Amino acid sequence: MSPLKKSFHTSNPDADTAIDRTIPDFPAAQISDEDKYFKNHKPPSYLPEIEKEVANFVEFHQNQSGKNIVLVTSGGTTVPLENNTVRFIDNFSAGTRGATSAEYFLENGYAVIFLHREFSLLPYSRHYSHTTNCFLDYMTEVNNKVEINRDFADEMLLVLRKYKAAKESNSLILIPYTTVNQYLYTLKSISEIMERLESKALFYLAAAVSDFFLPQSKMPQHKIQSQDHGGKLIIDLEQVPKFLSRLVDNWAPSAMVVSFKLETDHTILIKKAMSALERYSHQLVIGNLLQTRKKEIVFVTPDGHEDWVRLTDEQYAQKEEIEKLIIPKVISYHQQWINSHSLKTE
Numbered sequence: 001m002s003p004l005k006k007s008f009h010t011s012n013p014d015a016d017t018a019i020d021r022t023i024p025d026f027p028a029a030q031i032s033d034e035d036k037y038f039k040n041h042k043p044p045s046y047l048p049e050i051e052k053e054v055a056n057f058v059e060f061h062q063n064q065s066g067k068n069i070v071l072v073t074s075g076g077t078t079v080p081l082e083n084n085t086v087r088f089i090d091n092f093s094a095g096t097r098g099a100t101s102a103e104y105f106l107e108n109g110y111a112v113i114f115l116h117r118e119f120s121l122l123p124y125s126r127h128y129s130h131t132t133n134c135f136l137d138y139m140t141e142v143n144n145k146v147e148i149n150r151d152f153a154d155e156m157l158l159v160l161r162k163y164k165a166a167k168e169s170n171s172l173i174l175i176p177y178t179t180v181n182q183y184l185y186t187l188k189s190i191s192e193i194m195e196r197l198e199s200k201a202l203f204y205l206a207a208a209v210s211d212f213f214l215p216q217s218k219m220p221q222h223k224i225q226s227q228d229h230g231g232k233l234i235i236d237l238e239q240v241p242k243f244l245s246r247l248v249d250n251w252a253p254s255a256m257v258v259s260f261k262l263e264t265d266h267t268i269l270i271k272k273a274m275s276a277l278e279r280y281s282h283q284l285v286i287g288n289l290l291q292t293r294k295k296e297i298v299f300v301t302p303d304g305h306e307d308w309v310r311l312t313d314e315q316y317a318q319k320e321e322i323e324k325l326i327i328p329k330v331i332s333y334h335q336q337w338i339n340s341h342s343l344k345t346e
């Protein structure tokens, strides 16, 4: 099967996780919030299939291509309000940062596991999907045959070549999620598999992960009926445990971890990035503001160093992508990480 074709879908409601009142509702036990979460929430039914595909991918690159592997997370998680989901809470992320970054990682010789919100932007196809153009606008009819419209053909050829190169070298695997539960379980499984790569594994966590969720034990099985709630719906959400420390300390302790910090108030961005580094003890935070995220970002490291990366107005007007500047820098941090690990093991 082609690695770019998915055999499972995450956006359909999972009937297997129909409400189970026997699941205890967060007992006051002495285990961490992260462990409690996995104890009280069922994994997605397709998870073993994903684990197999990812393990094969990792093995191939470990034993045959020798490429470093990056896990790029992308898009936003949903929080379903009903088990047979009609309504859910979502967020703004379209997956631009993740899909664009994945392309530059591939161009720079990495193999990419792309953990993305299903139906959000994908590497390569992003150039033609989710635009105001219909995909048919890229085509034209010549002598009873369909051809690519000349206005787009040159650029499309470049994208096509890169896409084919990624596919033929088995360098890109697409793994979908929709809900925050699917995301967390899949992140955990992939991280544990990637730990085999030791320092050659890189995590680039650009997904916008929900901070609040409705536990499975509290989720109604069927669509919430408006007449049952006297015209009001009050939703009591719980905080999603912070999994980054589990990733750093337990799931993939030899890997380099880059997280993103999104804020809308520029006065707190650096402070929040620093507190994430202190709390999770990982290696790098890339800070961005909602309003300017396509034009400027800041690298923040545990020693308090700030390094701003900006597109000039001219570059921005010419539709240059800031990820083209971000990824080589991330890779040089990763190379230093790999070098420091090989020194330790010598």
Ligand code: PMT
Pocket: 073, 075, 092, 093, 094, 095, 096, 097, 098, 205, 206, 207, 208, 209, 210, 240, 241, 242, 243, 244, 258, 259, 260, 261, 262, 288, 293
């Ligand atoms: O898709 P675009 O429109 O291009 O937007 C890109 C972006 C703005 C979403 C992206 O650049 C970005 O900033 N992503 C992180 C946004 C965020 O919500 O961060 P956070 O503070 O919730 O989480 C911090 C980090 O921990 C993130 O890397 C997140 O993936 C990770 N995390 C958070 C919670 C959790 N339970 N598990 C996690 O792995």
